[in-house]
């Protein structure tokens with residue numbers, strides 16, 4: 026990994042280190058999570074920032090074998106989620122953002138809010154030594170059916186979490202010259 030960051034900073038600030046330690050995990054051991062770890066992960070979701078603190082989200086925690094299979098089917102056969110001891114589903118409630126922010130809330134804020142919650146979850150999982158993966162490729166209506174979502178609720182991400190059984194190759198990032206721009210007068 027080519028990381029343009031001072032190693033000492035990473036050692037000094039563990040939260041910073043978690044950002045760079047996180048990587049997608051697609052192979053899980055099935056050991057269950059201790060209750061306090063599960064609670065910490067749930068709190069990391071709940072304490073994400075959201076526009077106007079509307080918290081236009083619902084968090085589903087799936088541990089049943091059958092429901093995990095159903096979610097994997099809804100995610101076009103991404104069966105690597107099944108052995109994970111816990112699978113989270115993060116769901117946006119666009120109307121709760123619309124109430125305050127109109128169309129911008131419905132289209133944008135509720136998605137940003139739930140995305141922030143997902144990242145919080147993955148960083149907390151990393152800090153506790155778990156692997157995780159953001160899964161966004163799924164059939165919305167199939168996921169809604171598996172979770173019995175009320176109409177209008179929008180599934181945003183499925184996130185399996187568990188002890189990693191292995192990792193694929195580390196991903197790289199595009200050069201910063203392509204994606205980072207310093208703006209001055």
Ligand SMILES: Cc1cc2nc3c(=O)[nH]c(=O)nc-3n(C[C@H](O)[C@H](O)[C@H](O)COP(=O)(O)O)c2cc1C
Pocket residue numbers: 047048049050051103158159160161162163195196
């Ligand atoms: C919005 C979004 C959707 C994603 N959907 C999937 C998915 O359906 N299946 C999967 O295996 N990974 C999925 N990923 C994970 C990305 O492939 C991964 O984050 C990217 O390749 C960078 O690798 P890293 O997470 O190891 O840094 C998704 C990530 C994001 C942010």
